[in-house]
Amino acid sequence: MINGYCEARRIEETMELFHEIFQKGPTPDTVTYNTLTQGMCQLGRVSSACELLRKMLAFGQVPNVVTCLNLLNGLCKSDKLEEALELFRAMRNSKLELNIVCYNILIGDLCKSGHIEVGKELFHKLSVYGLKPDVYTxxxxINGFCKQGLPDEAY
Incomplete structure (x- = not known):
C-alpha cells in the first residue's frame, strides 16, 4: 500500500500509513524506508527524505545501496550537491558497497552543474574503489568536458 500511495503521489496518506504501521507493527524495514524516501524525493521533499534516513538509523534499520541511490538522486536533482557529497562520503565511510550507479549519479550532476574538476576527481578514483566506468560514466x-569547452579532455 505504501508503494501505491507513493506512486499516486499521495504522500500524506503514505505517511499516515507509515506511522500506523510503526505504532502497531510490524517494524518497518529497509524496503519500507526506501519506498518512502524514493516517493518523497520524487515529490521534491528531499529534506523530509533525509529526516526519514535519520529516523531509520535511530531505529536500527541499516540503509542499503538503494537508500543511497534514492537520496543521492533526490539531493542532486534539488541542487543540493554539497549535501549529496556529504551523504556520499558518509555512505562510503560506512563500508556500504556503493555501485557504479551511485558514482554515476554524483559524477553526472557534478558535471552538469559545472563542477567538472570534482567530477573528474571522482571519476579517476573509481579504480581505487574497485569499480569500472560504464557507458553512462x-x-x-564527455558531455561535461564539452560543456566546459574542453574538447581535448573529452577526447
Missing amino acids: YAVM
Whole structure:
C-alpha cells in the first residue's frame, strides 16, 4: 500500500500509513524506508527524505545501496550537491558497497552543474574503489568536458 500511495503521489496518506504501521507493527524495514524516501524525493521533499534516513538509523534499520541511490538522486536533482557529497562520503565511510550507479549519479550532476574538476576527481578514483566506468560514466564525463569547452579532455 505504501508503494501505491507513493506512486499516486499521495504522500500524506503514505505517511499516515507509515506511522500506523510503526505504532502497531510490524517494524518497518529497509524496503519500507526506501519506498518512502524514493516517493518523497520524487515529490521534491528531499529534506523530509533525509529526516526519514535519520529516523531509520535511530531505529536500527541499516540503509542499503538503494537508500543511497534514492537520496543521492533526490539531493542532486534539488541542487543540493554539497549535501549529496556529504551523504556520499558518509555512505562510503560506512563500508556500504556503493555501485557504479551511485558514482554515476554524483559524477553526472557534478558535471552538469559545472563542477567538472570534482567530477573528474571522482571519476579517476573509481579504480581505487574497485569499480569500472560504464557507458553512462563516460558519457557524462564527455558531455561535461564539452560543456566546459574542453574538447581535448573529452577526447
